[in-house]
Amino acid sequence: AQTVTQSQPEMSVQEAETVTLSCTYDTSESNYYLFWYKQPPSRQMILVIRQEAYKQQNATENRFSVNFQKAAKSFSLKISDSQLGDTAMYFCAFMNAGGTSYGKLTFGQGTILTVHP
Amino acid sequence: ETGVTQSPTHLIKTRGQQVTLRCSSQSGHNTVSWYQQALGQGPQFIFQYYREEENGRGNFPPRFSGLQFPNYSSELNVNALELDDSALYLCASSLEGGGTPQGETQYFGPGTRLLVL
Numbered sequence: 001a002q003t004v005t006q007s008q009p010e011m012s013v014q015e016a017e018t019v020t021l022s023c024t025y026d027t028s029e030s031n032y033y034l035f036w037y038k039q040p041p042s043r044q045m046i047l048v049i050r051q052e053a054y055k056q057q058n059a060t061e062n063r064f065s066v067n068f069q070k071a072a073k074s075f076s077l078k079i080s081d082s083q084l085g086d087t088a089m090y091f092c093a094f095m096n097a098g099g100t101s102y103g104k105l106t107f108g109q110g111t112i113l114t115v116h117p
Numbered sequence: 118e119t120g121v122t123q124s125p126t127h128l129i130k131t132r133g134q135q136v137t138l139r140c141s142s143q144s145g146h147n148t149v150s151w152y153q154q155a156l157g158q159g160p161q162f163i164f165q166y167y168r169e170e171e172n173g174r175g176n177f178p179p180r181f182s183g184l185q186f187p188n189y190s191s192e193l194n195v196n197a198l199e200l201d202d203s204a205l206y207l208c209a210s211s212l213e214g215g216g217t218p219q220g221e222t223q224y225f226g227p228g229t230r231l232l233v234l
């Protein structure tokens with residue numbers, strides 16, 4: 001079974017600064033997808049960024065980028081130029097690209113990020 | 118906004134009762150997944166429906182059941198409610214088998230907060 005671990009329960013950052021959220025995962029599969037989701041206090045889960053395991057290039061979406069280290073099974077999220085609206089719970093999630101658990105997202109425990117003015 | 122809607126937003130039930138939660142998927146999506154999110158934790162996969170058939174199930178007892186309709190909307194039914202069923206229930210829609218690399222990405226609704234007394 002796959003597991004996802006987020007070792008930082010809480011993080012804080014000053015507005016306009018950069019912060020990195022950590023995520024590690026455990027799997028025996030070679031082809032999979034990784035995601036970062038954001039859940040603001042209003043609670044709707046929003047996709048931040050997605051990475052395919054077969055791609056060596058790290059995904060980027062505007063101020064959000066990932067550092068995907070497949071051998072180390074590490075998938076960290078970097079938020080540049082942090083904004084007050086980035087305050088939320090961030091979840092790292094894993095999905096197999098095939099097999100019986102395809103389509104199932106396995107989530108980490110989450111990291112609460114607070115951006116201070 | 119993801120285009121995924123859920124109803125009701127909040128619900129209070131007593132132990133032993135039954136509950137039905139509803140989800141409308143994003144336009145063009147054919148798959149709905151359900152998750153249970155306890156307070157302060159990451160979502161846990163309950164099951165997924167693809168083209169009206171259950172397509173994978175997490176570690177939840179049979180009293181958690183579901184349906185998917187021809188328009189791809191879905192219901193989650195929970196019988197014999199227990200106190201531990203109190204949680205936020207999230208549904209997520211996706212387009213499986215669409216032949217696109219984005220097909221596996223799941224888009225979440227705002228959730229239904231269930232309280233069992």
